[in-house]
Amino acid sequence: MLKCNICNNSFETLKSNTHIIPRCLIVETKENGKNVYISPRKLHERNQTDLVLDNGWCEFCEKLFSEDDAFAKLFIKDKKYIIGQRTSKIKNEIELGIEEHEATCGPPLKRFLVGIILRHSIFLMIKESLDLLGPHFEALRELYFTSKTSDASYPLSIIKYTDLRLMGYPTREKYQGLNAVSGIFGSYKMILFVNKQHLCPKEFEQLLITSKQVRILVTTSNDSNMKKEIIKRITDLKGKEE
Numbered sequence: 001m002l003k004c005n006i007c008n009n010s011f012e013t014l015k016s017n018t019h020i021i022p023r024c025l026i027v028e029t030k031e032n033g034k035n036v037y038i039s040p041r042k043l044h045e046r047n048q049t050d051l052v053l054d055n056g057w058c059e060f061c062e063k064l065f066s067e068d069d070a071f072a073k074l075f076i077k078d079k080k081y082i083i084g085q086r087t088s089k090i091k092n093e094i095e096l097g098i099e100e101h102e103a104t105c106g107p108p109l110k111r112f113l114v115g116i117i118l119r120h121s122i123f124l125m126i127k128e129s130l131d132l133l134g135p136h137f138e139a140l141r142e143l144y145f146t147s148k149t150s151d152a153s154y155p156l157s158i159i160k161y162t163d164l165r166l167m168g169y170p171t172r173e174k175y176q177g178l179n180a181v182s183g184i185f186g187s188y189k190m191i192l193f194v195n196k197q198h199l200c201p202k203e204f205e206q207l208l209i210t211s212k213q214v215r216i217l218v219t220t221s222n223d224s225n226m227k228k229e230i231i232k233r234i235t236d237l238k239g240k241e242e
């Protein structure tokens with residue numbers, strides 16, 4: 001018997017050839033952008049191949065992931081839930097926008113991201129013997145199955161970079177000393193604050209995704225170190241390959 005890493009139940013067989021990130025989102029970035037995989041050790045550019053895994057989880061959990069993926073397609077690709085956009089200037093200089101989505105998207109967004117983080121964590125564990133989540137794996141596994149996803153535990157924030165089209169597999173990050181795990185899906189960078197205290201930095205407090213509001217900061221990546229970092233790492237990698 002094999003044990004499912006998500007629901008912990010035992011089965012004769014587990015699913016094979018399962019995707020970490022939904023196929024429909026990967027196809028979109030393959031055509032229009034870059035598909036990158038930032039692992040704790042290095043950054044891989046994957047324009048041709050997706051990350052797939054055998055025997056990670058059972059068919060029932062795969063069915064739950066398919067529901068998440070269907071929702072993510074509507075949210076990210078079809079932009080079905082946007083209810084408004086506005087911009088505001090901070091210190092009369094930097095123009096920031098807010099994209100607002102229907103509040104009902106809060107819980108499924110969190111379930112989608114938690115599911116992707118769990119999938120990638122299992123992939124890293126099996127394929128590279130890397131531990132992405134440490135003691136938080138078990139807590140996130142439980143959170144995934146909580147029907148009413150708690151707003152308070154593991155706060156979620158999303159930033160939209162209008163000039164990015166990437167696929168970034170979940171990786172660890174630090175924001176002002178607080179541990180987080182983030183993934184990039186098209187233009188959206190989704191950040192789950194994964195730390196013992198369940199805290200997020202001050203500037204994210206007004207921009208948390210909850211069951212009551214889905215407000216996303218819209219900006220360009222020019223000011224952020226992320227784009228520079230990604231471009232630098234892709235360039236470094238290309239240099240090594242040649």
Ligand SMILES: [Zn+2]
Pocket residue numbers: 004005006007008009057058059060061062
């Ligand atoms: Zn399962």
